[in-house]
Amino acid sequence: MRDLRRKFAVAALTAGAVFGGLVFPATASADPVSAVQITVCNDSDGALQFWVKGYNQHNDWDDSPVWRANPHTCATGWNYWWKQNSSVELHYKIGNGGWTWKQQYVPRTNDQTTTFHVS
Numbered sequence: 001m002r003d004l005r006r007k008f009a010v011a012a013l014t015a016g017a018v019f020g021g022l023v024f025p026a027t028a029s030a031d032p033v034s035a036v037q038i039t040v041c042n043d044s045d046g047a048l049q050f051w052v053k054g055y056n057q058h059n060d061w062d063d064s065p066v067w068r069a070n071p072h073t074c075a076t077g078w079n080y081w082w083k084q085n086s087s088v089e090l091h092y093k094i095g096n097g098g099w100t101w102k103q104q105y106v107p108r109t110n111d112q113t114t115t116f117h118v119s
Helices: 004-025
Strands: 034-043 049-057 062-063 068-069 074-076 085-094 100-106 113-118
Touching: 004 074, 034 062, 034 068, 068 074, 068 085
Parallel strands: 034 113
Antiparallel strands: 034 074, 049 062, 049 068, 049 085, 085 100
16 A cells, blocks of 8 residues: 555656646746947057957857957947956957957946947
């Protein structure tokens, strides 16, 4: 009799776990994280090319395409969002120089963009 009760209890627990997930489904993915777009201002006399690598609004490690900012102008990486309160890698080159990068902190803000300066 004890084996029969144990089998019934295991079957009931299994059914509860399976059908409970159908009655109270969970979200399929994590909520998006708070994110901003990045604007880079070129404070130099040469043309600037840049791209960003870091955690995006889905909390995935990703990188962007290359954007260009003319001398003494700013450019925003449109349609690419980066996690706030984290760091990104800002890869850039000025004129015909070689690529370099620096780590940039993306602060928590109520704004839609965060601005970095390169000179």
